[in-house]
Amino acid sequence: MDLGAPLTAAHLLNAAAPLPVLVGPAVLDRIEQGRAYLRTVLADDERPVYGAKTGFGALVGFAGRPSEADQCDNTLAHLGAGQGPDLPLDIARAALLVRTWSLAQGLSGVSPHVVSALAAMFATTFVPAIPRYGSVGASGDLIPLAYAAQALRGRGHAYLDGVRMPAAEALAAAGLTPLELDGRDALALVNGTSVTTAATALALSSVRASHRASADLTCLLVDVLGADPGFLDPRLITAFGHPGATDVATRMRALLDGAHPSGDRALQEPYSIRCSPQLLGAAEDALRYVDGVVAADLGGVSDNPLFFPDDDLVAHGGNFFGQPAAFAADVLAMVTASLGNLAERQLDLLVDPSRNTGLPPMLAAGPGQQHGLQGVQLATTAFIAEIRRNVLPASTQSLSTNLRNQDVVPFGTQAALRAYDLAELLRLLCGSLALGLRQAVHVGGRRPTAPRCAALLDALADVIAPVDPDRPLDVDVRMAADVVTGQMW
Incomplete structure (x- = not known):
């Protein structure tokens, strides 16, 4: 560069x-x-x-x-x-x-x-x-x-x-x-706030990849279950009035183009499907705010004092104060929690025979003799609990230090590093849901009818064998996360 x-x-x-x-x-x-x-x-x-x-x-x-x-x-x-x-x-x-x-x-x-x-x-x-x-x-x-x-x-x-x-x-x-x-x-x-800025930027990149993956996996879930994608109707979403939702729904409609509802689902899907464009759209609007803060941080000078030869000025001030990134990283953590909650609830829906259009419990190929996604679902519960526990905003926790010279502090470093850690847990939640969708088709879920959803399923199937019989799935979750967050399809 x-x-x-x-x-x-x-x-x-x-x-x-x-x-x-x-x-x-x-x-x-x-x-x-x-x-x-x-x-x-x-x-x-x-x-x-x-x-x-x-x-x-x-x-x-x-x-x-x-x-x-x-x-x-x-x-x-x-x-x-x-x-x-x-x-x-x-x-x-x-x-x-x-x-x-x-x-x-x-x-x-x-x-x-x-x-x-x-x-x-x-x-x-x-x-x-x-x-x-x-x-x-x-x-x-x-x-x-x-x-x-x-x-x-x-x-x-x-x-x-x-x-x-x-x-x-x-x-x-x-x-x-x-x-x-x-x-x-x-x-x-x-x-300067270079560690804070770097960690926030890297966390943002990861969360953005998981956000895209979440929209894609929601579409695959809709198609595998045979749900009606009418909740993405452009007239409905336009009436909602939020630009993020409009853009996310446009992407989701393109992915579901060619999908045919099975007619076996209820008139209205659970919120984890029906309200997904509104949730993902709100996340998109929030991520755009973080985009702007990161871009400003990367384009700014963080130091004290600054020297301006043309004006014969030595300017002493506070350009090292990381409040913008602190707010942005806290927002990023909140987005991560909401996206993670969505993925965890969608996996819960997928493994539940009372809500998954008759697929076997835990997507096990032979329930009782095998356990399918049972261990993976337990892990996702732990992941989302860890995310929720860490979402308390760091930017509001100011403590005076340095003989009250630093009498207000932003704690942006804590916010940024926390956002970086939580972004990896969100990635694993996306991988867990992706693995579940790959397994669902193996145990009786229909093959996607939308060509792009079918391509996503095939990309997962190319690197992940069916869970039949049971095996440790930690590596498979990470591989699935690589596929969906890296857009390797």
Whole structure:
């Protein structure tokens, strides 16, 4: 990718693997201009610059260390307080790509070699080891990004080719040189919401894939059961008045084109079928809001202070405050819970002989001698319970810290990482429902009459054998999730 072009969520998805990152002449020029301006400001004893001449956070009223190299250590050492398991490697790499793009805008006064070194890192499999817990997302993701900066300096730990080792060893094996930083460089690396933004963006991508899969699987359920798709009538949906529902219903009608109702179902289906376009449409409207927040975060500069040479301005403020992503990630978690609930209820309908048009209980090929989807349904109950338990909004949990300097905090990091975790559970719920639909046809459900629904069933059948006899189904659920969320059909 080119740091002179807009950063997109697709770039973050690609950052987990080696990724060429171009630092073009125009990018270097604006970084150098910002750095030269910083030098001018630092030479003026009358102009305060937070973090370059001062202590940090609540200690801003005290002078920092006189040596620039020492000021780097002054920035990073006290932030080595993270705990818990390491962040997933895709989040760590994506976070550094967000940070690199922000620094490349030339407003942070960072040294050009810092951006060049970060770009070089992306061509390798190097990943800093970053502990999960420690950020409140208020003055940026200070603690996790400090671990990233230290790893780039050869301190702490890192991964190379997925193997955890001392960071100095990983740098050497990757052919990278330990990064040299002064105080401003160090602060610029940590004083942004890049972990929060990256985790929210990756979670959004996963939830969007599951949202599409949920609409597709609902259509397959309708066709396999022989239900009447009249609940998708465009006149009905248009009267509802919500754009998300209109768009989702249009997609579902296209998938069900050619479907023929069996005539064996009741006049009105359960809400998990009949109200699906309204539920999925509301989710679409909410996801569009999250789309906008993520796009703004990826296109913005998250740091403090910012340097504007043309205006001779050093602007001290709060562009490191992750409230937008905190709200967005909380919305994402709520969407995940509703989509997960829909998938779990649809699977419950599918395995129940009183509601599935006479298919055997638990879709077992020989009930009693076999148990079909019984274990899978138990697991889905656990998945949705875990999602529900974690949906409490993080963005409303503000706690004052840092001697009341950070007297309001967004907790965006917690919201984003939670959304990332729940997105994987939603994916597994979609895989569980997909496996159930594949099995339903094996035990007597009709083959879909809509060509596109039949194609989805065939894609599942190509990789998943019928459950006959019983076998462990954990791998099958994951394979089914890959098919439906990856649109491999």
